[in-house]
Amino acid sequence: MFEELKDKVAVITGSAGGIGREISQKLANFNVVVVGIDNDKKRGLETKEIVEAGGHAAYYEPVDLSDESDIKRVFEIIQKNIGPVDILVNSAGVCRPMPFMKTTKEIWDKTIEINLTGAFLCIQQVINGMVERGYGKVVNISSRSGMIGSKGFASYSASKFGEIGLTQSVANEFAKNHINVNAICPGIVFTPMWEKQLDDYISLKGYNPDDMQAELVRKIPMDRLQTEEDIANAVLFLVSDMSKNITGQALMVTGGY
Numbered sequence: 518m519f520e521e522l523k524d525k526v527a528v529i530t531g532s533a534g535g536i537g538r539e540i541s542q543k544l545a546n547f548n549v550v551v552v553g554i555d556n557d558k559k560r561g562l563e564t565k566e567i568v569e570a571g572g573h574a575a576y577y578e579p580v581d582l583s584d585e586s587d588i589k590r591v592f593e594i595i596q597k598n599i600g601p602v603d604i605l606v607n608s609a610g611v612c613r614p615m616p617f618m619k620t621t622k623e624i625w626d627k628t629i630e631i632n633l634t635g636a637f638l639c640i641q642q643v644i645n646g647m648v649e650r651g652y653g654k655v656v657n658i659s660s661r662s663g664m665i666g667s668k669g670f671a672s673y674s675a676s677k678f679g680e681i682g683l684t685q686s687v688a689n690e691f692a693k694n695h696i697n698v699n700a701i702c703p704g705i706v707f708t709p710m711w712e713k714q715l716d717d718y719i720s721l722k723g724y725n726p727d728d729m730q731a732e733l734v735r736k737i738p739m740d741r742l743q744t745e746e747d748i749a750n751a752v753l754f755l756v757s758d759m760s761k762n763i764t765g766q767a768l769m770v771t772g773g774y
């Protein structure tokens with residue numbers, strides 16, 4: 518199954534993160550050559566080692582996705598040394614939950630820059646090559662917050678709604694070139710992103726830290742949080758031939774929430 522993925526080159530942004538790491542492992546298990554890019558060198562290299570320990574090829578390149586010239590530099594290295602990029606998964610992201618009136622322009626700009634502009638610039642780096650080869654898969658990891666805004670998530674939600682607009686527009690423009698561009702909207706996955714935002718989230722929502730997980734699960738019809746693997750499985754589907762007639766979609770992976 519998924520033999521069409523063998524030796525395809527995939528760039529995964531945010532490969533040092535919880536979801537990016539799982540996506541890297543999942544695709545490598547189907548013989549995709551995985552190239553992780555992230556600004557967290559320690560965890561980025563760990564992801565590469567984990568994938569290699571599974572007996573698969575893996576690369577890591579450091580990048581700052583808020584810096585256009587750094588993005589260009591890293592994609593030049595990848596396309597010169599590893600090969601043309603067949604699959605791009607934009608999983609890097611930041612989230613700073615906070616009351617709307619405390620959201621400074623600096624926080625707003627940084628969130629849009631990394632989550633939305635970073636994804637836009639990465640797609641620009643790979644799309645011409647995909648057009649030339651008449652093959653390409655782009656998956657943008659948006660969020661449930663890209664479908665539904667909620668208290669304390671103005672900058673994050675705006676960036677994630679933006680990613681869905683970006684997905685639909687690029688999908689439409691390149692559909693004739695056989696390039697599939699889709700988004701995935703995860704619900705709640707306890708990754709390092711959650712560890713970083715936990716205190717802000719608890720004070721924003723007024724939760725008791727001990728009850729927080731139960732409070733979150735209570736909202737989810739399928740009665741559990743999402744896992745990294747739930748998201749990676751959806752990515753696998755969207756980069757495989759099983760979904761070759763699907764483009765411009767945003768797939769909620771939220772347990773019905």
Ligand SMILES: NC(=O)c1ccc[n+]([C@@H]2O[C@H](COP(=O)([O-])OP(=O)(O)OC[C@H]3O[C@@H](n4cnc5c(N)ncnc54)[C@H](O)[C@@H]3O)[C@@H](O)[C@H]2O)c1
Pocket residue numbers: 530531532533534535536537554555556557560580581582583607608609610611612631658659660661662702703704705706707708709710711
């Ligand atoms: N975890 C969740 O509950 C959840 C829910 C919905 C959507 N998402 C989305 O899923 C994606 C992955 O999230 P995660 O939970 O794995 O988070 P994570 O914090 O574990 O991973 C995000 C990664 O992005 C990297 N990154 C941040 N800024 C960067 C920059 N300037 N340059 C390069 N890399 C940078 C970080 O180093 C990190 O490794 C994100 O886009 C996030 O918004 C997560």
